[in-house]
Amino acid sequence: MPERSPLIPRLLSEMEHIGAELIDVRRDLHANPELSWAEDRTTTLLAKRLDEAGLRVELLPRTGLVADVGPVSGPTVALRADLDALPVDDRTDDAWQSTVSGVAHACGHDVHAAALLGAGLALAALGDDLPGRVRLVFQPAEEIMPGGALMAVGAGALEGVDQIFGLHCDPTLDVGQVGLREGPLTGAADSLDVLLTGKGGHTSRPHLTEDLTFALGKLVTELPAVLSRRLDPRAGVSVVWGIIRAGSAMNVIPSTGRAAGTVRMLDARAWAEAETLVRETIGQLVEPYGVETEVTYVRGVPPVVNGHQQTLLLGRGVGSVLGEDGLVSTTQSLGGEDFAWYLEHVPGAMGRLGTRTPGGRTFELHQGDLRVDERAVLIGAKVLAATALEALSAGPVITER
Secondary structure (H helix, E strand, O other), X not given: OOOOOOOXXXXXXXXXXXXHHHHHHHHHHHHOOOOOOOOHHXXXXXXXXXXXXXXXXXXXXXXXXXXXXXXXXXXXXXXEEEOXXXXXXXXXXXXXXXXXXXXXXXXXXXXXXXXXXXXHHHHHHOHHHOOOEEEEEEEOOOOOOOOOHHHHHHOOOOOOXXXXXXXXEEEEEEOOOEEEOXXXXXXXXXXXXXXXXXXXXXXXXXXXXXXXXHHHHHHHXXXXXXXXXXXXXXXXXXXXXXXXXXXXXXXXXXXXXXXXXXXXXXXXXXXXXXXXXHHXXXXXXXXXXXXXXXXXXXXXXXXXXXXXXXXXXXXXXXXXXXXXXXXXXXXXXXXXXXXXXXXXXXXXXEEEEEEEOOOOOOOOOOOOOOXXXXXXXXXXXXXXXXXXXXXXXXXXXXXXX
């Protein structure tokens, strides 16, 4: 690797002038969350500020945007943030609590968007000294499967891009730390929805009906067990149900029942086999009870697999901002992340941005009480921008395919 980019000190100096603005943006986004594919206000707010700074802004087909800074030709590095919130209640009492009932930024995407905005503004301030082009990808609909990344790729977000980087909030790491891992970082994640139908009837005469509730119980308990024996245990397959519904009276066997959840695993090879095996197993499990099945299986995302060179570059970006103590190792999780779809096209890496106040409570993602130490916003902006400079200065990209 070459010496660190000489532009880093200037970049970090520029960042100090926009820290307060980024906090304001993050709070605005948090107070006005929008669900997947409905990020209209969020897109407009970000596009307006980037346009004011002189960036070349292009709206994506549905929601979200892409913005370029730097020369129109030459090496190109992409930085990505996601925009959507989750359908959960905001259970914090902050002044910037969500004003939208049942919707909250419970995964930190407000932090991601504000940090990427800051990275773009600071990089734009470098003017003609920027040694290449940086593309900012503000992507919608990360929280649904298979995710908005596929739309962004189809719309040309990666056209001309050599490599891509991103950060994701991690409330298990202290603010001032970024977790990195070369190779697999997340798991593959699919969604599964099973509808069972039968005649229904009285609970005193199950033999004259299809005992749908019993069949549903067998499905939700046996499917995870069967998959754990049919797939390599090293794949870490996990079936977890989020919805189980059937019936409305204790003495009535219902005519319909539903179970829905996620199928997750650590291994891409097992992911390729999972759908066929799940469908076959569901049919075998419920066949003895005479019920009909309708299976909706949506392949969500493959694992995020960080490239060797890009992990090093992201680590250099972290080191430039936080010093070597700011860089910590992290483990692979079963969480899904559609950043993986970008890595199907160009090499890249994602890091985990610490958001926990040192000594404070450890929160969980996707919960309405999630709170972040807002110092993470400026740190994230600095790390993303510094990584872009390091990548543009590092020379040819090594493709590991």
